[in-house]
Amino acid sequence: MPPAARRVTAVTGLLLTALTALATWAVSVYVYPFRHCGRCGGTGRKKGSTRRRFDLCRRCSGTGRVQRIGSRAAHRSVLSVRSEMARERQRHRARKADERSTPPRRLDNRP
Ligand SMILES: [Zn+2]
Numbered sequence: 001m002p003p004a005a006r007r008v009t010a011v012t013g014l015l016l017t018a019l020t021a022l023a024t025w026a027v028s029v030y031v032y033p034f035r036h037c038g039r040c041g042g043t044g045r046k047k048g049s050t051r052r053r054f055d056l057c058r059r060c061s062g063t064g065r066v067q068r069i070g071s072r073a074a075h076r077s078v079l080s081v082r083s084e085m086a087r088e089r090q091r092h093r094a095r096k097a098d099e100r101s102t103p104p105r106r107l108d109n110r111p
Pocket residue numbers: 037038039040041042043044045057058059060061062063064065
């Protein structure tokens with residue numbers, strides 16, 4: 001193989017690997033949108049809380065989990081695609097119903 005062709009193959013391989021990694025990350029961020037809150041370690045308690053003085057973690061507001069970066073975007077894009085598909089179905093249904101319906105009779109040439 002000539003060196004130029006070998007370089008192209010290497011670049012293609014790299015690109016494919018990057019794309020696969022990106023797709024894997026996108027799916028994982030969609031399926032698991034939350035991660036452990038780093039500040040409280042997933043407990044939801046503010047550091048320094050005792051039995052007497054208890055406070056919720058500010059970052060996760062006591063849930064112990066925070067949203068992963070990119071999960072909002074992933075869910076939004078999936079939602080927008082799905083709503084676009086639903087709109088398309090609705091348009092199709094409306095068109096079909098319109099075709100099936102009989103045209104209204106004119107009122108002026110009634111006997
Ligand atoms: Zn927290």
